[in-house]
Structures are given as C-alpha cells and as structure tokens.
Amino acid sequence: MSDSAWEALSNQAVAAAGLVYFLALLAHLVEWSALRKVPVEAGARETTTVGAGGPAAPAYGASAEPAAGSEGPDHEHRIDLFGRIGFSLTVVAGLVHAVSLLARGMAADPNRVPWGNMYEFTLSGTFVVTLLYVVMRRRLGLSWMAPLVVGFVLVLLMVDVIWLYAPVSPLTEALNSPWLVIHVVSAVIATGAFSLGGICSVLYLLKERSITKGRESSTGYLSRVPSLAVLDRVSYRLHAFAFPVWTFAVLITGPIWAHQAWSNYWNWDPKEVWAFITWVVYAAYLHARSTAGWKGRNAAYLALLGTATLWFNFIGINFFSTTSQHSYAAPEPAPVVAEAPVLAGGA
Amino acid sequence: MSTATKERASGATPPPRRAGELTLGELLRFGWRQLTSMRTALILLLVLALAAVPGSIVPQEGVDALKTSNWKDAHPTLTPIYERLSLFDVYGSPWFAAIYILLMISLIGCIIPRTFHYWRGLRAVPPAAPRNLTRLPDSTSYTTDEDVAEVEERARRLLAKRGYRVRPARDGEDAVSAERGYLREAGNLVFHLSVVVVLVGFAVGSLLGYKGGVILLVGDDAGFTNRLTQYDDFVPGTLFGADQLDDFAFDVDSFDVDWLDSGPAQGQARGFVSHVSYVEGLDDAPTEYDLRVNHPLQIDDTEIFLIGHGYAPVITVRDGEGNEVYSGPTIFLPQSPDFLSFGVVKAADAQPGQIGLEGLFYPTFINVEGDPVNVMGEANNPTLSMQVYTGDLGLDQGQSQSVYVLDKADAELVTKADGSPFRLDLQEGQTETLPDGLGTVTFEGLERWNRIQISQTPGKEVALIGVCLALLGLLGSLFIRPRRVWLRARREGGSTLVEVAALDRSGGGDVGVVLQQLVADLRPGATPGHTPGADGAGPATTEEKTS
Numbered sequence: 001m002s003d004s005a006w007e008a009l010s011n012q013a014v015a016a017a018g019l020v021y022f023l024a025l026l027a028h029l030v031e032w033s034a035l036r037k038v039p040v041e042a043g044a045r046e047t048t049t050v051g052a053g054g055p056a057a058p059a060y061g062a063s064a065e066p067a068a069g070s071e072g073p074d075h076e077h078r079i080d081l082f083g084r085i086g087f088s089l090t091v092v093a094g095l096v097h098a099v100s101l102l103a104r105g106m107a108a109d110p111n112r113v114p115w116g117n118m119y120e121f122t123l124s125g126t127f128v129v130t131l132l133y134v135v136m137r138r139r140l141g142l143s144w145m146a147p148l149v150v151g152f153v154l155v156l157l158m159v160d161v162i163w164l165y166a167p168v169s170p171l172t173e174a175l176n177s178p179w180l181v182i183h184v185v186s187a188v189i190a191t192g193a194f195s196l197g198g199i200c201s202v203l204y205l206l207k208e209r210s211i212t213k214g215r216e217s218s219t220g221y222l223s224r225v226p227s228l229a230v231l232d233r234v235s236y237r238l239h240a241f242a243f244p245v246w247t248f249a250v251l252i253t254g255p256i257w258a259h260q261a262w263s264n265y266w267n268w269d270p271k272e273v274w275a276f277i278t279w280v281v282y283a284a285y286l287h288a289r290s291t292a293g294w295k296g297r298n299a300a301y302l303a304l305l306g307t308a309t310l311w312f313n314f315i316g317i318n319f320f321s322t323t324s325q326h327s328y329a330a331p332e333p334a335p336v337v338a339e340a341p342v343l344a345g346g347a
Numbered sequence: 348m349s350t351a352t353k354e355r356a357s358g359a360t361p362p363p364r365r366a367g368e369l370t371l372g373e374l375l376r377f378g379w380r381q382l383t384s385m386r387t388a389l390i391l392l393l394v395l396a397l398a399a400v401p402g403s404i405v406p407q408e409g410v411d412a413l414k415t416s417n418w419k420d421a422h423p424t425l426t427p428i429y430e431r432l433s434l435f436d437v438y439g440s441p442w443f444a445a446i447y448i449l450l451m452i453s454l455i456g457c458i459i460p461r462t463f464h465y466w467r468g469l470r471a472v473p474p475a476a477p478r479n480l481t482r483l484p485d486s487t488s489y490t491t492d493e494d495v496a497e498v499e500e501r502a503r504r505l506l507a508k509r510g511y512r513v514r515p516a517r518d519g520e521d522a523v524s525a526e527r528g529y530l531r532e533a534g535n536l537v538f539h540l541s542v543v544v545v546l547v548g549f550a551v552g553s554l555l556g557y558k559g560g561v562i563l564l565v566g567d568d569a570g571f572t573n574r575l576t577q578y579d580d581f582v583p584g585t586l587f588g589a590d591q592l593d594d595f596a597f598d599v600d601s602f603d604v605d606w607l608d609s610g611p612a613q614g615q616a617r618g619f620v621s622h623v624s625y626v627e628g629l630d631d632a633p634t635e636y637d638l639r640v641n642h643p644l645q646i647d648d649t650e651i652f653l654i655g656h657g658y659a660p661v662i663t664v665r666d667g668e669g670n671e672v673y674s675g676p677t678i679f680l681p682q683s684p685d686f687l688s689f690g691v692v693k694a695a696d697a698q699p700g701q702i703g704l705e706g707l708f709y710p711t712f713i714n715v716e717g718d719p720v721n722v723m724g725e726a727n728n729p730t731l732s733m734q735v736y737t738g739d740l741g742l743d744q745g746q747s748q749s750v751y752v753l754d755k756a757d758a759e760l761v762t763k764a765d766g767s768p769f770r771l772d773l774q775e776g777q778t779e780t781l782p783d784g785l786g787t788v789t790f791e792g793l794e795r796w797n798r799i800q801i802s803q804t805p806g807k808e809v810a811l812i813g814v815c816l817a818l819l820g821l822l823g824s825l826f827i828r829p830r831r832v833w834l835r836a837r838r839e840g841g842s843t844l845v846e847v848a849a850l851d852r853s854g855g856g857d858v859g860v861v862l863q864q865l866v867a868d869l870r871p872g873a874t875p876g877h878t879p880g881a882d883g884a885g886p887a888t889t890e891e892k893t894s
C-alpha cells in the first residue's frame with residue numbers, strides 16, 4: 001500500500017469511527033431516555049444486596065445498570081438491548097479509531113508513531129479515552145458514563161477533524177527520538193484518565209446540586225448516576241491512576257528528552273510551566289482528598305481546576321503562546337532558537 | 348486555633364498581660380505550627396501554581412532573550428514596573444523563591460515529626476478492637492456452629508496469610524485485630540523526601556551550572572575553544588566559577604541536511620548532522636563525532652548540542668572611495684522552516700556615509716508575478732534582497748548592540764531617483780552599485796552556520812533519581828491500602844455469632860467488598876482465597892470486582 005493510500009485509509013477510518021460513535025451515542029440516548037420512565041429504586045434494590053448481606057455493601061455502578069422496569073419485561077429487555085448495542089458500537093468505533101491511528105503512522109515516510117502534530121495527538125488522546133472507558137467499565141462500573149464518554153469523544157474528534165487537521169508529514173528532527181513514544185504515550189494515557197475523572201467530578205457537582213436543591217427525582221439521568229460517595233471515589237481512583245502516569249510523563253521522560261534535544265531539562269517553557277501547574281493542582285487534589293479530608297465538593301472543584309489546566313496546556317498553550325518550543329502545534333517547527341547574542345560595540 | 352493558643356497563653360504565666368499578647372516563643376511556635384500544617388501546605392502548593400502563571404505570559408529573559416527585549420521596546424511604560432516585580436525572570440525572582448522555600452520548610456517540618464511517628468507505627472501492634480463493631484460503617488455478621496476459639500483461630504490464620512499483622516491474643520480481650528498496609532506511609536514519606544531531593548538537584552544545577560551558545564561557521568578552521576571569550580552568549584549560575592570550564596576545542600568540519608523534496612512538508616529539513624572533530628585536553632589527536640539533534644556530545648562534565656543552523660551569505664561592501672569596509676560571511680537568522688532568513692550588515696567606517704543593509708535571504712528564490720517567493724530551504728537559487736540605510740547607525744555611542752538588529756532611529760532609507768525605496772537584489776557572484784555614490788555591495792558566496800549550545804548541568808542525576816524515587820513513593824502511597832479488620836465471636840443461643848468490621852484508612856478504598864470476601868472465606872467450608880488479587884496490595888482497581 002502506498003503512503004497516500006494509507007493516509008486516505010486513515011481519513012476514512014476517522015470518518016467511519018465518528019459515524020459509529022454517533023450511532024453508539026444514539027443507542028445510549030435511547031437507552032437512557034427509556035430509563036427515564038423507570039424509577040431508580042427498582043434497579044437499585046435488586047443489585048445492591050449481593051453477598052453476605054452486610055449493610056449496604058456499596059456495589060457501585062449498580063444503580064446505573066439498566067433496571068428491571070415497572071413496565072414489564074419487554075421494556076426492560078429493550079433498555080438492556082440498547083445499552084448493549086451502544087457498548088458494542090463503542091467497541092467497534094474504538095477499533096476503527098485504532099485503525100485510523102495505525103494507518104496514520106503507516107502513511108508517514110519513514111513509518112512512525114502517530115504523534116507528530118496536534119491533529120494526531122488529539123486523535124490518539126480521544127482513542128485513549130475510549131480505550132480506558134472500555135477497559136475500566138466493568139472494573140469501576142462505568143456503564144452510566146457511556147453517553148458522556150461517547151459524546152465527549154465524538155465532539156473532540158469533530159473539533160480535531162475540522163480545525164486541527166494536518167496532512168501527514170515526517171517528524172521534525174527534534175521529535176525524532178524514542179522518547180517521543182514513551183513521553184507521549186504516558187502523557188496521552190494520563191490525559192485520558194484525568195478527563196474521565198473530570199467527567200466524574202462534573203457529575204458529582206451536578207448531582208450534589210440537584211440533591212441540595214431538593215430536585216432529586218427518582219427518574220432521569222442524574223438519578224441513575226451512582227451515589228455521591230461512589231462518584232467521589234471513582235473520580236479519586238481515576239485521578240490516582242493518572243497522577244503517577246502524568247508524573248512519569250512530564251517530570252521524568254519530558255525532562256530527559258528536553259535535555260537531549262534542547263540542552264535544558266527544565267527551561268520553564270510555557271508548556272512545561274503549565275504541565276507543572278497541572279501537576280501541582282492534581283497533587284493538591286490528592287492531598288485534599290486523602291489528608292485534609294476534603295472529600296466531595298471541594299475536591300471536585302480542585303479536580304475540575306486540574307482538568308481545566310490540563311486542557312489549557314494541551315490546546316491553549318499551542319495557540320496562545322509563541323515562545324513554546326513544543327512545536328507540534330504550530331504548523332512550523334522553529335528551525336533555530338533565535339537568541340540574538342548581544343555583542344559589545346557593534347559588529 | 349488562634350483563640351485556643353491565646354487562652355492558654357494568658358492563663359499560663361503569672362504577670363497579667365493584655366489579651367492577645369504572646370511571648371516571642373509562643374509566637375514562633377504558633378507560626379511554626381501554622382506553617383507546617385496541612386492546610387498551609389495545600390495553600391502554598393496552589394500559590395506556587397498560581398505564581399508560575401505570569402512566567403508563561405510575559406516573555407522570559409532566560410527563555411527567549413530576543414523576544415523579551417522586543418517586548419520591552421514595545422511597552423515602555425510597563426517595562427520598569429515589570430522589571431521591579433522581576434516579571435521577566437519569574438522563576439529566579441525573590442517572590443517565587445519565597446514561595447518554594449516556604450513550601451520546602453513546610454515539607455521538612457511536616458516530614459520530620461512524621462518520620463518518628465511512622466517509625467513507632469511500623470513496629471506497633473494493631474490496636475484493640477472497638478467495643479461495638481456493628482457501629483462501624485463497614486461491618487457485618489454471621490452465625491456459625493463452630494465454637495469461638497475455632498472461629499478466632501481460623502480468622503487469625505486467614506488474616507496472617509493475607510498479609511495482615513495480627514494483634515497477639517491477650518487475656519481479657521475477646522476480639523481479633525489485624526492491620527495491613529504499613530508500607531503506604533513509607534511510600535508517602537519517600538515521596539515527600541524525594542521532592543526535597545529534586546529541589547536540591549535543581550538548585551545545584553541552577554547555582555553551579557551554566558549554559559552558553561555560539562554560532563559557528565561550517566568549515567571554519569578557527570573552530571571553538573572552550574574559553575569564556577569565545578561564547579556569543581553565556582548564562583552562568585550564581586556560583587559558577589570560570590575554572591569549571593572543561594578543556595576542549597572543536598571544529599565543525601562539514602554539515603549535511605536531508606531536505607524533503609516531496610510531500611506537504613516539502614522544502615523543509617528532515618534531518619541534519621554536523622560532522623565535528625574535537626580534542627579533549629589541549630594536544631590530543633582529534634576525535635570525530637556526528638552531532639545531531641537529540642544526540643549531544645559529552646566531554647567531561649560538559650555537553651554540546653546542535654540546536655540550529657542556517658545560511659551565512661558572504662557579503663562584501665565597498666564604500667564610495669572604493670575601500671573594502673565590510674567583508675565576510677554574515678549570519679542570517681531563519682524566519683520560517685523554509686529558511687527564508689533575515690540579516691543585517693553594518694559598515695561603520697564607510698565614507699562618505701555609514702552603510703547599513705537589512706533584508707532577506709532566499710535560499711531558492713523564484714519570482715511569482717512580481718512577488719519574491721522562497722520555494723525551499725535548500726540553496727538552489729540563493730538570492731539576497733535588502734534595503735539600504737545610511738547616516739547614523741547608532742554605532743558610535745559605545746552602547747552594546749545586537750549584531751542582528753539595525754538601529755534605524757537616526758538613519759535614512761536610501762531611495763532611488765524617483766523617491767521609492769532602493770532595493771538591493773543580488774544573486775551569488777553579483778555586485779550592485781548603490782545610489783548617491785555610497786559604494787557597492789557584492790554577494791560573493793554562501794556559507795553555513797551551526798548554532799551550538801554548550802552547557803554544564805550538575806545535579807541533574809540527583810534530580811532524576813529524586814523524581815524516580817518520588818514516583819516510587821507515590822505509587823506506594825496511592826495504591827497501598829492501609830486497612831484494619833476486627834472480628835469478635837461470641838456464643839449466642841446455641842450457635843456462634845461472629846461480627847466482622849473493616850476500616851479503610853486511605854480514603855480511596857471500598858472496604859465493603861473486602862469485607863464480603865473476608866466473610867465468605869471465613870465461613871466454614873469456604874475455600875479461602877478463591878479470588879486472586881482480592882487482597883493484594885497491587886493497584887486498587889483489581890480488588891473491586893463488583894458483582
């Protein structure tokens with residue numbers, strides 16, 4: 001296959017993945033709108049009393065499982081079916097998404113990892129969000145997150161294709177390093193996990209507000225979302241997973257690579273500054289969560305502050321800062337660090 | 348907190364004092380306790396993040412000197428204010444230092460007492476069971492036919508096997524207590540200590556290290572000898588001493604660029620390599636090295652990096668009297684990836700008037716409908732296009748001036764007879780005569796230059812080991828789950844009632860599931876440990892298989 005054929009394949013795969021994500025989103029929306037008619041207790045009662053019968057062993061995700069409906073087994077069956085269709089479509093979309101990444105790498109000459117520019121980075125980042133969701137869904141009971149995750153990925157993919165698209169080109173010299181793989185993989189994984197954690201925190205705040213305002217009803221999306229304690233804990237888990245990965249990406253591999261390529265392992269480049277700020281904010285989150293006993297709302301605000309700095313660093317810095325040496329965003333890599341040596345007394 | 352201290356203060360000492368008065372010692376102790384409190388640490392952390400922001404908005408001297416000086420020129424009123432606030436050097440400013448030094452003190456003040464605490468905790472036996480286990484948030488119970496001793500014995504064995512430390516049975520105690528996850532606190536301590544190690548490594552680097560840069564012409568036999576005077580720019584750390592410079596010299600013998608001749612990035616460089624030869628000490632035989640981006644050359648403690656390249660057209664200027672007033676390769680700085688480059692020439696001694704040239708170099712020039720266009724970075728049709736200035740170029744004021752900037756404040760643009768600006772368009776080998784009898788300019792040939800960065804970064808290994816340890820400690824502190832389990836059995840109406848409770852001390856765990864698993868395994872007839880990973884210290888996510 002020629003390089004341009006691979007590139008065309010990649011573009012088609014992105015379009016196809018977008019379409020399948022869209023169908024998955026529709027399926028989940030049907031599922032959730034059907035669930036609206038079903039009061040939440042029906043499902044919750046059934047699933048939380050498992051095991052030794054201890055008081056409310058929190059099996060989270062439980063209340064979000066499609067519930068036994070009051071409208072009979074037929075209705076219940078339909079809900080269940082749409083939930084599973086939605087998930088299967090998400091998996092399919094994820095696979096097609098992976099194909100688009102692979103083809104993108106094959107399209108370059110020489111073949112390379114698909115992380116040469118913002119378009120490719122976003123393509124990879126959204127893929128990791130899907131991947132983490134699919135992998136952790138059972139473990140963390142994330143099925144209630146489905147419409148949000150799929151919607152999030154779909155929107156970012158659209159932004160990526162519409163605004164960030166760049167044709168395949170070889171890596172610039174500075175990117176041509178094994179550290180690219182290690183550094184970027186870890187940064188992308190951490191970004192994906194932080195984003196999922198951020199989604200949990202948003203839901204936490206929404207749900208909390210609807211409870212304190214007394215608008216908590218037994219139907220509707222928010223009532224299906226796990227309890228506040230569970231949301232808080234899942235969010236913590238995702239952040240606790242992402243934080244060491246982020247540390248590895250921005251405080252270990254980043255500096256090692258920066259040292260090789262630019263002779264400074266830490267130069268307070270805007271990208272570095274914001275990676276550091278993000279790190280500090282998330283450290284404050286973990287701190288607050290585990291030592292200051294700041295569970296719940298305040299922790300969620302800190303987590304969202306972290307999400308904001310994370311994405312600002314990823315997208316914002318590339319557009320607003322002109323001094324960053326992280327050139328993958330700019331269409332052109334800076335060919336020279338144009339520091340003007342100042343000599344005394346003219347030439 | 349503050350009122351409590353005050354009350355204690357006024358009640359304790361005989362001479363009556365006014366309310367709110369503190370002795371110096373109390374004040375210090377109060378301050379210290381505040382500084383090393385968790386809340387202060389949290390606030391300092393966030394303040395540090397906030398304080399880092401301006402440095403990413405205002406151009407920084409240490410990051411991009413040219414941009415900074417341009418910014419200063421453009422903002423004459425703000426500049427003095429910003430300078431007073433150290434906003435052009437945020438990360439070296441006193442107020443930034445104040446924040447991280449406070450944080451360090453807070454950290455150390457926090458770690459030291461905790462280390463002792465932890466040391467005692469490491470050897471402590473698990474605490475006795477609370478009186479009423481069913482009051483704990485995570486507790487459960489079951490009945491069995493076994494007698495109490497049997498249940499307790501089984502529980503002790505099971506918990507010990509799961510890595511719990513079990514409190515030895517004592518007279519008068521009717522419960523089993525166990526605890527696990529002691530290493531979490533160690534991880535936590537390692538993490539916080541490592542933060543200090545990283546800061547030390549970083550400080551060593553910025554105090555004792557240096558970085559300098561030099562632009563060298565390719566093939567120039569003069570090369571570079573590692574002396575202070577040979578650097579174009581040199582940024583030493585505060586404690587740097589000139590005797591730290593290693594003894595070496597090198598030449599850039601030749602330079603190869605691999606140009607892209609197709610695809611969307613056509614005309615850009617794919618890769619480039621400098622063939623250098625260097626001598627260590629002063630009279631060894633030279634060694635060859637291929638210097639490339641991402642592949643620095645290390646000589647003793649010094650590292651040498653290739654960080655840029657460009658063209659240096661050889662330009663000769665003769666003045667109105669026919670004297671050669673400027674001649675040589677002139678470094679042009681690339682403006683874009685296709686190496687369209689900008690440069691200036693200053694001929695201060697020219698007669699009748701000084702001559703200044705400023706303009707662009709096109710490696711591959713073509714003319715598209717009258718507009719000059721550069722096709723690619725490879726020099727296939729090298730062309731100079733410059734404007735000419737004469738008059739006062741500001742060279743006599745004894746002030747330092749960048750060689751890449753022409754001071755046009757008092758100079759006048761040379762024009763053609765019709766008043767439109769005169770433009771010098773030269774291809775290799777061509778000479779053009781300037782208007783008004785100013786002289787001639789010749790584009791003699793083309794050379795290349797490399798920008799080489801040379802630096803010493805002591806302490807980088809310390810910093811690296813520090814972060815790696817920090818990561819290790821972090822993993823421990825995040826994923827080891829400290830947990831206490833208690834079990835109490837008693838006879839009740841012909842059978843044994845067993846109450847079990849668990850307490851997670853990390854804030855991230857879900858003990859409910861652990862408890863269920865434990866109880867399932869404790870019941871007679873169960874095969875213990877049938878869910879691998881359910882009790883492991885590995886990533887927490889493995890232990891929560893919800894049904």
Ligand code: HEM
Nearest residue numbers: 283286287290291383384385388453454457535542824825
């Ligand atoms: C450079 C600044 C700091 C960073 C990046 C940082 C980060 C962290 C992180 C990531 C954790 C782990 C959270 C967890 O265990 O779940 C933690 C825990 C902790 N930190 Fe810090 N920290 C910093 C400064 C401090 C300071 C100044 C203090 C003392 C006042 C402190 C006291 C603690 C304590 C006591 C814990 C224990 C958590 C526990 O036992 O559960 N930290 N820190």
